[in-house]
Amino acid sequence: MRRNPQLNKNGELQHLLSIEGLPREVLERVLATADSFIGVTEREVKKVPLLRGKSVFNLFFEPSTRTRTTFEIAAKRLSADVINLNIAASSQSKGESLLDTVANLSAMQADIFVVRHGSSGAPFLIAQHVKPHEHVVNAGDGRHAHPTQGLLDLYTLRHYKKDFTRLTVAIVGDVLHSRVARSLIHGLTTLGTPEVRVIGPQTLIPTGVEALGVHVYRNMREGLKGCDAVVMLRLQNERMRGALLPSAQEFFKHYGLTADKLALAAPDAIVMHPGPMNRGVEIDSSVADGPHSVILPQVTFGIAVRMAVMSMVAGASA
Amino acid sequence: MTALPDAEQLCLQLADAIRPQLTPNTAMIGLYTGGVWLAERLHDLLGIAEPLGTLDIAFYRDDYHQQGLARDPKRSKIPFSIEGRDLLLVDDVLFTGRTVRAAMNELFDYGRPARILLAVLADRGGRQLPICAQYCGARVEVPAGARLRLRRTEEGRLSLQLEHAT
Numbered sequence: 475m476r477r478n479p480q481l482n483k484n485g486e487l488q489h490l491l492s493i494e495g496l497p498r499e500v501l502e503r504v505l506a507t508a509d510s511f512i513g514v515t516e517r518e519v520k521k522v523p524l525l526r527g528k529s530v531f532n533l534f535f536e537p538s539t540r541t542r543t544t545f546e547i548a549a550k551r552l553s554a555d556v557i558n559l560n561i562a563a564s565s566q567s568k569g570e571s572l573l574d575t576v577a578n579l580s581a582m583q584a585d586i587f588v589v590r591h592g593s594s595g596a597p598f599l600i601a602q603h604v605k606p607h608e609h610v611v612n613a614g615d616g617r618h619a620h621p622t623q624g625l626l627d628l629y630t631l632r633h634y635k636k637d638f639t640r641l642t643v644a645i646v647g648d649v650l651h652s653r654v655a656r657s658l659i660h661g662l663t664t665l666g667t668p669e670v671r672v673i674g675p676q677t678l679i680p681t682g683v684e685a686l687g688v689h690v691y692r693n694m695r696e697g698l699k700g701c702d703a704v705v706m707l708r709l710q711n712e713r714m715r716g717a718l719l720p721s722a723q724e725f726f727k728h729y730g731l732t733a734d735k736l737a738l739a740a741p742d743a744i745v746m747h748p749g750p751m752n753r754g755v756e757i758d759s760s761v762a763d764g765p766h767s768v769i770l771p772q773v774t775f776g777i778a779v780r781m782a783v784m785s786m787v788a789g790a791s792a
Numbered sequence: 793m794t795a796l797p798d799a800e801q802l803c804l805q806l807a808d809a810i811r812p813q814l815t816p817n818t819a820m821i822g823l824y825t826g827g828v829w830l831a832e833r834l835h836d837l838l839g840i841a842e843p844l845g846t847l848d849i850a851f852y853r854d855d856y857h858q859q860g861l862a863r864d865p866k867r868s869k870i871p872f873s874i875e876g877r878d879l880l881l882v883d884d885v886l887f888t889g890r891t892v893r894a895a896m897n898e899l900f901d902y903g904r905p906a907r908i909l910l911a912v913l914a915d916r917g918g919r920q921l922p923i924c925a926q927y928c929g930a931r932v933e934v935p936a937g938a939r940l941r942l943r944r945t946e947e948g949r950l951s952l953q954l955e956h957a958t
Binding site: 486503506507509510511512513514517518519521522523524785786789790791 | 848850851852856857859860861863864865866867868869897898901902903
């Protein structure tokens with residue numbers, strides 16, 4: 475059997491490319507490690523010396539503010555040197571290939587590549603070509619995966635709800651274009667979540683998604699009943715081809731999360747959103763800022779989760 | 793080989809040795825995992841008012857680049873300001889001194905204590921750094937390659953055990 479390209483011969487995480495295919499123990503180890511980093515982020519001095527002398531290259535072929543910034547903060551809190559490359563404005567526009575860009579950065583002594591790319595699979599390609607001491611972390615590739623977002627969602631769920639094996643989780647909205655949804659679904663099923671629902675219009679739910687072990691609901695009120703957590707997704711206008719939706723207003727009417735729809739979920743349900751959110755499109759302001767919302771804690775947890783991932787991969791030999 | 797000393801007995805002796813030198817400024821910090829068990833016991837025996845601090849030095853180890861990140865790090869918790877305090881650092885076994893160095897590095901990221909003293913249940917020698925314990929339950933001869941560690945039963949009883957390399 476071919477080994478999972480993310481794991482070394484001891485089964486340790488050496489690249490993080492996708493939650494799909496990662497064993498339960500590895501996911502649990504990331505969550506446990508992130509939990510101890512939370513302690514660090516609550517201190518006066520928020521740095522530990524683990525990655526001192528290491529270089530983290532943030533390779534963002536697609537724009538991102540939150541993810542890039544939280545990776546940068548996480549790397550700095552591990553004492554790494556961080557180099558941010560805005561590729562859209564650099565060599566690729568002059569015709570350099572992806573692997574040539576990476577080879578050049580490797581010659582500058584990189585240790586970790588954090589990669590965001592519009593094409594699914596780009597981080598896999600890079601991971602296949604890096605040197606043994608170099609590590610790749612996928613920060614979102616096309617429609618495929620966004621594993622650190624999935625992991626921080628899992629961390630958030632565990633923080634508020636403790637036990638995955640008793641949860642009902644709904645993922646609502648533009649599942650079709652969402653790498654976040656895919657990563658989260660794989661993580662939830664691996665950790666034994668009994669009921670994962672996806673809710674959205676037919677045009678925004680990928681065909682065959684049931685094969686991932688989820689239940690599909692077209693009617694949001696039906697789908698929200700009894701949910702312990704509601705994960706709202708951003709309507710990804712920039713990835714839409716053709717007319718999948720009549721209008722944003724129409725979408726909000728059927729699939730926007732409002733207080734009266736949320737009332738159908740469990741009384742202590744939490745509301746999550748990977749951001750950036752469109753108020754009045756997928757979520758109402760009163761919910762986004764309301765008592766059920768854990769959207770801002772998600773951002774804080776994301777730093778600890780990324781610290782965990784980077785310190786785990788950088789410590790795993792090839 | 794001589795039998796290992798009784799850990800329960802050593803706890804009481806250690807508490808007796810520490811007691812006369814406690815001040816209102818003393819706070820106690822245990823190192824995971826064995827050091828926390830011992831510290832919980834000493835904290836109780838000595839009736840220290842300040843809650844116990846616990847430290848996991850996983851993020852400060854000097855062998856990270858050889859060994860990678862420890863498997864199950866715990867969250868370090870120091871529920872008081874260490875600024876200007878007399879800290880009593882507690883660990884089960886003192887060996888190379890590298891754990892204590894890492895712990896001191898971590899502590900200084902919380903503040904500047906007035907002084908740090910070290911209490912250990914057993915000292916097995918073999919120091920690789922200039923570190924010594926101010927309070928030590930017993931000196932124990934341990935064959936090279938073997939590991940001396942503290943165990944705790946479900947009932948909370950402490951014992952020292954020798955583990956031979958396989």
